[in-house]
Amino acid sequence: MPNDRFLLIKAWSYILWEDVKHVLGQLLIAELTDRIPVVYWPTHCLHNGFVYTNGFELYFEPISNYTIFDIVKPEYTYYPPVWDHDNLLVEDQSKETWIYRNIGEIMSSNANVVVSDVYFDVYKLIPFIKKSHSAYGMTVQQIYRYLFNKYIKIKQDINIEIEGFYNSWLKDDRPVLAVHVRRVDKDQVFDLDNYKKNNFKGSTQSYSENQKNSMGKHVKIYKLRKKRKALEPNKIYHEEISKYIEKYNVKKIFLLTDCEETLKEYQQKYGSMVVSTECKRIPIDGEASYMENPMVKRRRGIEIIKDTYLAAKCDFFIGNDFSSLSHAVTNIQEWPNNNIRLLYYLFKKRKYPVNVELLACRKKSIFRVITEWIKKLFKKD
Structure with missing residues (x-):
């Protein structure tokens, strides 16, 4: 060279x-x-x-x-x-x-x-x-x-932290399911009746192009029978977690989240099964701070890397297809297809993140369509 x-x-x-x-x-x-x-x-x-x-x-x-x-x-x-x-x-x-x-x-x-x-x-x-x-x-x-x-080779001091936590909290309680749940984005609400007008400014470009090669599982939302009711952000995770617990007898859930309320929710629902690292988390209505001193900023980076590599050492992983962290977990090791899920909502071939609010209308039945057509005819007369 x-x-x-x-x-x-x-x-x-x-x-x-x-x-x-x-x-x-x-x-x-x-x-x-x-x-x-x-x-x-x-x-x-x-x-x-x-x-x-x-x-x-x-x-x-x-x-x-x-x-x-x-x-x-x-x-x-x-x-x-x-x-x-x-x-x-x-x-x-x-x-x-x-x-x-x-x-x-x-x-x-x-x-x-x-x-x-x-x-x-x-x-x-x-x-x-x-x-x-x-x-x-x-x-x-x-x-x-x-x-x-x-x-990509992480620094030795970070690797020591990762190995220490894994050996102390995860190694002896396998199988372990890692779950990455992003904080709910309250600034984004999608009306799926007008989905063409939506303008999501998140990290869609990086991963929408990989959809054909995605190992993730999508959830089709246009089949919902709920009229104008919002789909709650991140609720789909619990359904997926239940499947893994039932099928693979999961012993521990390693939770990666940047939200204080999410950690509390999972601790209440799954009890002692939940394991998480000590790191800075933000209230659901809080904002991330970018004005921190240099040593604290490096610590924040270490916390992200530590969680990511720990998730990659687990037996199963459920993540967010719109998250660069979730995709990093899939790149660190070779995963069997059935051991990993990257979730997103799918509506008319367009992907939406699972951590935002979605408004869906009830799908019209053939009977309802005919009824409305007859009513229009009578109105014309």
Whole structure:
């Protein structure tokens, strides 16, 4: 591999596992273009509170032997052309315009340093994979697992915490079902009668494109017989949990949640079966705090990684198909299809998250349709 061709992978979002997924896709690009990957998450990232510190390396081992400071050289060329050796550490506020950032331009550039700060799903890169590459012939899910296992190595202190908790609370009480329940999003209410008018701004893009390869279980909601009644967020979890308990004699439920009320709900319903880590959780009506000191911010990141890896060590997993954390759990290890469920609601081929409120009308019967038609005829007369 040439030592003067680099791919600088900058942060894409403010969410830890979203950025890791972004890194995985870019690492595939680095392999396909014979470039040395350099990952740099700057200070503004949600989980990096240290000035001039690479946020990625607060949690994970370096991807290569190079840092961003090794590729800041006046003699180097850079792509996109907005970059040069003087501004490589700053954020490009216009990146959302995607100028000079399509896959073809990124893949074909001859610059010494290609900077990638936008997201490409792996499925878009499959046409570029040659037969000689290790990922040739793999599914999207298999490619993500290949990249994750090859590159993502957590720091030793975090791994020690994970192993200690697992050996103390989960190892001897198998089988264990891990359940990831996101806090209810009260700002999102979907009226399914007018579903085309909905404009959900969550993380749909990352995963809707993987629907054909999804191992998750969807719940069709257009068959409901409830007239204009809201489907309660996250209630579908209990039905799935009951199935696993009955079928596999689950001994423990490892709960991952960012909500205080959810933890209390599960403790009341399942009692001593529920196991959870000590971490910061938010009231259902509360807001996340981003103004924390650097050590606390790293701790928040560790809590997320710890829960994720512990879930991956369990025997079964139920998660949210709209969650980057849930998808990270599926990438860490190879899961049998029957051992994992990523839940979402499905209405007229459109996916909706299970942690939002949905309004559904009663499906009209043939008798009702005919009756209404007859009434209209009489009104015309």
